[in-house]
Amino acid sequence: MQLRRLRIRSFRNFRDLVIDPFPTPTVIVGENGAGKSNLLHALRLVLDPDLPDRRRELLSEDIHDGSPTLAEGAEVTVEIELCGFEDDPDARSELDGAIVSVDPLTARLTYLFRPKQSAALLLGEEEEAQPLTPNDYEWTIFGGTDPSNSMLGAKKYAALSVLPALRDAESDFARPDRSPLTRLLRELPPSQTSIDKTLEAIRNAREDLGRDSNVQRVADLIRARVTTMAGPRLNLDPSLAFIGRDEDLLRSIRLFIDPSAARGVDRTSTGTANVLYLGLLLEWLGLRRGALNGEDTLLAVEEPEAHLHPTLQRHLFAHLLAQSNRLLLTTHSPHIAAVTPLPSLVLLLDGVAGSEARVMSSDLLTAPERVDLQRYLNVNRAELLFAQGVVLVEGIAETYVLPALARSAGFNLDAHGIVVASIDGTDFAPYAKLLGPSGFNRPFSVLTDGDAVDTENKEKYRRELGLKRALDLLTVLADADTADTYEEALGVLQEQNLPGTGGSRMGRKDLVTTAAGFGIFVGPDTLETDLAPLLGKEMKATFNELANGRRRRENFAKAVDQVSAGSSTAPQRDAIVSRIERDPVSKGRFAQRLATHVEQLDLPTQIRKLLSVSAEQAVSQADLLGLPGCGPLLALLDDLRRRYENLPLVPTLEETSGSFPGEQGTST
Known part of the structure; x- marks a missing residue:
């Protein structure tokens, strides 16, 4: 037997929560306060034979804030559907009165808390109306759709056992009645x-x-x-x-x-x-479960990661979650989330009208995409499931540079739970599906290289690979008309050759702006060359610390100066990247050291110099997008800061009054 569907109405965090299908096994993740423990308690109201009946008598604090109060005639329901008992005669007999579907065979049990009939009648008479108290309420557990079909005994067969988060295993072992x-x-x-x-x-x-x-x-x-x-x-x-x-x-x-x-x-x-x-x-x-007349118990464990080393967490729960068992976990551990099969994840989120649950639908990802994403979460960044915001980037260099740039503007990504996650490639579409509106619905942005190049006629489609990636993402995130219009404009753009004196193709800025409106930020070329106009001085200092030889340093400085000056040619940009990629530097090592220099920078002042604007003038996202090279990257940080701190990346003096230089909007 397994839990197939859950609906909770007007209970604690949940105004009207539906999890359908309810996966088995189940791993519930979410931020503090999202309602993980409350969800387990709602299940206990229906299924836990060890829960005292007095704890099924709800109090005012158990009623959802947006629902009628206890005094006003509140009604709370927890409705579950069970399936997978076709071959169990005892279960079919026990749940006979609760069957709501035969294909597959499905039983419904509902916990109902509502005013007694006499109290409900009194509440409806305006002249006699008076606030209800807990004594005016009753509860029942019924089967099927009829509240009069009491089935209090069903919870002894389809039972739930809960291990609380703060359990004392050693003490329980010492007590035979609890061991x-x-x-x-x-x-x-x-x-x-x-x-x-x-x-x-x-x-x-x-x-x-x-x-x-x-x-x-x-x-x-x-x-x-x-x-x-x-x-x-x-x-x-x-x-x-x-x-x-x-x-x-x-x-x-x-x-x-x-x-x-x-x-x-x-x-x-x-x-x-x-x-x-x-x-x-x-x-x-x-x-x-295998015994004659035995219970088919669902085991729920709160925060099982307590006191376990991360390596043991991964090994233990990778084993348990791969078994055919009725295990339900709530966890804050990215190590457990990392080894959880994607279809088993239930993500609880704070919504406008109460907590919401997101479950990955079976047809959201192709089989290869699911395997690849599962491996990615296992090896790399399961934290993105717990993040308040996610920035997906191509490689490790961006994971060093973006947080450092944000800190140099007084904006701490970690303080807001924003994770910069490298996907080690350029295929962002599966991640957009997973995090997008049809998946777990998490706030996310994408930063990708533009990779604007010239190619032969037969390969014109490769001339703007960054904008092509943006098109792939728009097919997931935007409406069909927007994606079609974008694709048509991109086709026209790809017919053009790059200007011989440097710069971008005509119309490219419009496509970059359109993509940015959907959280997709496409740079002109590649990270290192895009940063040169903004961080030329810091890049040269970094290279001098890592590379040996005066000639090498001079050639690198020359290449940076050429790109920093404005419109640059492909050979000039390649000169920067090729020198960074040579041993003993490498892109990752270069970005790691560059971040140290970037954190010492006053980024708002640096940006104002590039834009030639004063501290009293506002800097918009459009202004940032128009900057050569680094514009989309800075526009991304501006978008994040506006969302999480309600401040632009480059605030005016009025907006930063009372803050110390370099600490505007810093959160702790």
């Missing part, structure tokens, strides 16, 4: 022959101990003391013996972490104890 080892031994108890032999040995040992002189003396001392205190009328004759019942045998078995049974669980780390606890519980649940 998963005790549960496991009850499912696989020792044979009766072994029990009888052990009890007989215990009885013999007990008699031997009871005949010990010191034990008898202790019993005599107790008897004498009590008689002296209370007199002979109390009729008390104490003795000492040693218990040895069947149940006591199981409860007395303890788990040790070494073959010699010398070191108990309390002698290991908290993380190891949690792994043992989870392993025993999963084994017990597996046995229960």
